[in-house]
Amino acid sequence: LSFLQRIFILCMTLAACLPAGDALPSARAKSVLILFETESNLPAAVIVGAALREALSSQVPSGVADYDEFLDLDRFPEQEHRARMAAFLRQKYANTPIDVVIAAGGRALDFMLKYRASLFTDASLIFVAAGTEEVAALHLPSDVVGIAMDTYLAPTVELAMRLQPETRRLVVVSGAGDQDRAWEKTARRELRPYQGRLHPTYLSALPMAQLLQEVGRLPRDTVVLYLTIFRDGEGRLFHPREAAEMLSKSSSAPVYGVYDTYLESGIVGGHMDTFEAQGREAGRLASRILAGEHPTMAQLGVASADYVNFLQLQRWGIDESRLPPGTIVRFKEPSLWALYHRQIIVVFGLIAILSILVVALLFQASRRQKAEGELAAQRGELAHLSRVATLGELSGALAHELSQPLTAILSNAQAALELLAKERPDLPEVQSIVADIVSEDMRAGEVIRHLRSLFRKDEVRREALDVTAEIAEVQKMLHSEIISRNVKVITHLSPGLARVRGDRVQLQQVFLNLFMNACDAVESNKPSDRILTISADSGEGGAVQVCYTDNGVGIPGEMLDKVFQPFVTTKRRGLGLGLAVCRSIIQAHGGRLWATNNGNRGASFWIALPIASESG
Amino acid sequence: MTTLADTVFLVDDDPGVTTALGRLLRAAGFEVRRFSSGEEFLRAHDGSVPGCAVLDVAMPDLNGIELQRRLVEVGCERPIIFLTGQGTIPMSVEAMKAGAVDFLTKPVTRERLLETIRLAIEKDRTDRLGRAERIKVEERLASLSRRESEILPLIIGGLLNKQIAAELGTAEKTVKVHRARIMGKMEVRSVAELVRAAMLAGLAPARSSRGLQSDRDSDSPACS
Numbered sequence A: 001l002s003f004l005q006r007i008f009i010l011c012m013t014l015a016a017c018l019p020a021g022d023a024l025p026s027a028r029a030k031s032v033l034i035l036f037e038t039e040s041n042l043p044a045a046v047i048v049g050a051a052l053r054e055a056l057s058s059q060v061p062s063g064v065a066d067y068d069e070f071l072d073l074d075r076f077p078e079q080e081h082r083a084r085m086a087a088f089l090r091q092k093y094a095n096t097p098i099d100v101v102i103a104a105g106g107r108a109l110d111f112m113l114k115y116r117a118s119l120f121t122d123a124s125l126i127f128v129a130a131g132t133e134e135v136a137a138l139h140l141p142s143d144v145v146g147i148a149m150d151t152y153l154a155p156t157v158e159l160a161m162r163l164q165p166e167t168r169r170l171v172v173v174s175g176a177g178d179q180d181r182a183w184e185k186t187a188r189r190e191l192r193p194y195q196g197r198l199h200p201t202y203l204s205a206l207p208m209a210q211l212l213q214e215v216g217r218l219p220r221d222t223v224v225l226y227l228t229i230f231r232d233g234e235g236r237l238f239h240p241r242e243a244a245e246m247l248s249k250s251s252s253a254p255v256y257g258v259y260d261t262y263l264e265s266g267i268v269g270g271h272m273d274t275f276e277a278q279g280r281e282a283g284r285l286a287s288r289i290l291a292g293e294h295p296t297m298a299q300l301g302v303a304s305a306d307y308v309n310f311l312q313l314q315r316w317g318i319d320e321s322r323l324p325p326g327t328i329v330r331f332k333e334p335s336l337w338a339l340y341h342r343q344i345i346v347v348f349g350l351i352a353i354l355s356i357l358v359v360a361l362l363f364q365a366s367r368r369q370k371a372e373g374e375l376a377a378q379r380g381e382l383a384h385l386s387r388v389a390t391l392g393e394l395s396g397a398l399a400h401e402l403s404q405p406l407t408a409i410l411s412n413a414q415a416a417l418e419l420l421a422k423e424r425p426d427l428p429e430v431q432s433i434v435a436d437i438v439s440e441d442m443r444a445g446e447v448i449r450h451l452r453s454l455f456r457k458d459e460v461r462r463e464a465l466d467v468t469a470e471i472a473e474v475q476k477m478l479h480s481e482i483i484s485r486n487v488k489v490i491t492h493l494s495p496g497l498a499r500v501r502g503d504r505v506q507l508q509q510v511f512l513n514l515f516m517n518a519c520d521a522v523e524s525n526k527p528s529d530r531i532l533t534i535s536a537d538s539g540e541g542g543a544v545q546v547c548y549t550d551n552g553v554g555i556p557g558e559m560l561d562k563v564f565q566p567f568v569t570t571k572r573r574g575l576g577l578g579l580a581v582c583r584s585i586i587q588a589h590g591g592r593l594w595a596t597n598n599g600n601r602g603a604s605f606w607i608a609l610p611i612a613s614e615s616g
Numbered sequence B: 001m002t003t004l005a006d007t008v009f010l011v012d013d014d015p016g017v018t019t020a021l022g023r024l025l026r027a028a029g030f031e032v033r034r035f036s037s038g039e040e041f042l043r044a045h046d047g048s049v050p051g052c053a054v055l056d057v058a059m060p061d062l063n064g065i066e067l068q069r070r071l072v073e074v075g076c077e078r079p080i081i082f083l084t085g086q087g088t089i090p091m092s093v094e095a096m097k098a099g100a101v102d103f104l105t106k107p108v109t110r111e112r113l114l115e116t117i118r119l120a121i122e123k124d125r126t127d128r129l130g131r132a133e134r135i136k137v138e139e140r141l142a143s144l145s146r147r148e149s150e151i152l153p154l155i156i157g158g159l160l161n162k163q164i165a166a167e168l169g170t171a172e173k174t175v176k177v178h179r180a181r182i183m184g185k186m187e188v189r190s191v192a193e194l195v196r197a198a199m200l201a202g203l204a205p206a207r208s209s210r211g212l213q214s215d216r217d218s219d220s221p222a223c224s
Helices: A002-023 A043-059 A079-092 A106-115 A132-138 A153-163 A178-190 A192-198 A208-216 A240-250 A260-265 A275-290 A310-315 A336-393 A395-420 A427-455 A467-477 A479-485 A504-521 A578-588 B015-027 B038-044 B064-073 B089-097 B110-142 B146-156 B161-168 B172-185 B191-200
Strands: A030-036 A064-070 A100-104 A124-131 A145-149 A169-174 A201-204 A222-226 A255-257 A269-272 A305-309 A328-330 A463-465 A488-493 A500-502 A531-538 A544-550 A592-597 A603-609 B007-011 B031-035 B051-056 B080-084 B102-105
Touching: A030 A043, A030 A106, A030 A275, A043 A064, A043 A100, A043 A124, A043 A260, A043 A275, A064 A275, A079 A106, A100 A106, A100 A275, A106 A124, A106 A132, A124 A132, A124 A275, A132 A145, A145 A275, A153 A178, A153 A192, A153 A222, A153 A255, A153 A269, A153 A305, A169 A178, A169 A192, A169 A208, A178 A192, A178 A201, A201 A208, A208 A240, A222 A240, A240 A255, A240 A260, A260 A269, A260 A275, A260 A305, A305 A310, A336 A395, A336 A427, A336 A504, A336 A578, A395 A427, A395 A479, A395 B015, A395 B110, A427 A467, A427 A504, A427 B015, A463 A467, A463 A504, A467 A479, A467 A488, A467 A504, A467 A531, A467 A544, A479 A504, A500 A504, A504 A531, A504 A544, A504 A578, A504 A603, A578 A592, B007 B015, B007 B038, B015 B031, B015 B110, B031 B038, B038 B064, B051 B064, B051 B110, B064 B080, B064 B089, B080 B089, B080 B110, B089 B102, B102 B110, B110 B191, B146 B161, B146 B172, B146 B191, B161 B172
Parallel strands: A030 A064, A030 A100, A100 A124, A124 A145, A169 A201, A169 A222, A222 A255, A255 A269, A305 A328, A488 A531, B007 B031, B007 B051, B051 B080, B080 B102
Antiparallel strands: A269 A305, A463 A500, A531 A544, A544 A603, A592 A603
16 A cells, blocks of 8 residues: 555656656656567566566666556457557557557567557657567667567477487477467478478468377477467467467477477477566666667677476486587476585584494494403303313213223123133123113213213303203212212202203203302211202292202301302312302393302202293 | 132122123123122121122212221121222222222223232132131130140240249149140140241230230131
8 A cells, every 4th residue: 555655646746747847857757668469468478577677677776667568469460459559558648658668579569660650659669579580571760679589490490309319200380370370481481401301291270179189199209399379270269388288298299399488388498588588688678778878789689598398308208418508407406405505414414423423323332242242252151161160170070970881881891702702602691781882882972972062162052941851960970979979969850840941051050060069068067967959949930940958068148149259269179250150151041049048057059040931 | 710609799889880790700700799889788798708899989878998997897808809980099098008909990801800809819718718727726725724825825935844834833844734735735746836826816925924915906706
């Protein structure tokens, strides 16, 4: 509202000034009338008008009053219409002085030249978007200058051939309107040089439906050159841009065009100048004339270029690298980098920082994993050393364990030899001797196998184990040790205990160690009073609970937990590693190992091991 | 060298070992008796059967060394051979001091075992012969009168009849009669033979009037 009010006030001011004659001629705002030969909705007209006004307002800061008029000659081509329009304008602008009339289009220029004597007589006349040919045909007076629009049919065909080297045919499409026919005529003339190579075919003034059918059947090696269709063969009216869109959609071959307005309607491209550039140049020209300059035609013009629609290049599979240098590519999404490079830098910077963090964390995790692996390996190493040390203590007993079957084997074999040396050998006896040799040998082999499994430094395994069977196997190996230590062993191994998941060798090592400790604990007892009890039962929470009880010296209260620390020992010999290793083994099995003193005498060592899951 | 009566007593808690050794020894012509523990051996042992014992050192409850001690305690002089799978030097020294014939390490070869067993059986035989002789002498000694028992040590101590008579405050003639009776009861023809018999029975010669001295504890009965 405030803008209208200001206009009103301006008008009032002007009206007030007028009676004063030429006293303040410059006080009136300059005014420009753009006279379009087309209707107001034609894209070309809209673009030219907008560009022109923008240029004008930027060139004349004080402001220019501008007016638009549309002759609509495509729909009303009759001479009577022009006369009526001239009369109408004369009346309409009787009290509105116009400084510059800009004729947009060749026919508008023609109209103005015709009626100039009676219409806008005081105004300067310039033109825009008028075909070069039309302008030439009009024999302009020297004071009329403007921005001519060249046709670039040959360069457009050159562009097409460059983009599609396989092109064999050229089809030129145009409508039935005046303009359309003018274009066709120009094309037939300008494209004559391609007669031999591309055999141009002209699809002119066809009904739209038929035209679309025709272009839908074209072979791929064809180039369609679309001029304009204001009106089809059946007299239907079109905006040329709208027709371009229909054509591009239906065509089985790439379509090239003459106006930049077609670019967004689906043509591949063409060599052209643009309506926007035309409008801009016209705006500048108008402002110069308003400023009192008199430019000549030679100083005016718009640069042309190759234009392509990037999306259409993709649609037809045309390699972008074929584009001539300087080609203006439309509808190519500007790269994200161009649009958002700052944000991208920030985002990528953040990503980089995060990545570095992630890598660092992964590195750390892998280092930790490695360290854990090393720790586990060292634990395994220590367990092995401790096991070997224990077995070393047992070497005498183990030698005895082996020497028994070896003695039996040797004696049996020598007895057999003796028997066989006789004249009538007792063969059934020899047979039973040899059978005994076999079984004694297997017994020795079993001892060796078991020993080797304990001596070996294997990777830790996890298998479902029956704890009672493992205890029994250990006790079997300890047979001679039990005898030489003169201890009485009582075992309470509950049958049918749930299995635990564990490493056979390591668990046996623990059982072995606890047993040997118990033996040491009762060493100072009288031989008849050295009693060890081994029990295995199901404990709390389904765990399997094993207990080694002795009636020995017991453990001083403050040492009950310390005995599991490395290098802590209550014995005179030994490193004090056995129990520490045992506890680490049991903990690695997810279990617990602890010690208590018995109510009366001696100590008990308890193991609780979780049972193997159902699936295991 | 060996006779049917020569028996080897095998004691080992491992039946595989005693079976095998038994076969070997039987094939070599010995009588064999097997025991699976020291207690069993002690219960069933017949000391009158000639032969030797082969003991495993490491046995539950009663081990070989203790078994040997128990045998010595009850005065059984059966020669003992030890077999061990894990013998230590102190253990073998102890065993040898207690009178073991040998201390063999398992596994033992036939030759070594048989050689040792023969040695032990030889020792057993000698021991038994010595023991039989001694029993005879002791029986004869027992037949002596009190006075004769007093005079005997003095005779073998080399005292003359006159000296003995002075020592005992009796007539030389009386001593002469006693001496003849002693020689007769002891079935010897010379003082030298009498001395040997007395030594065998553990009697020491007396040289002075302070009485008889015994340097040997001979009151333990022979195992029977």
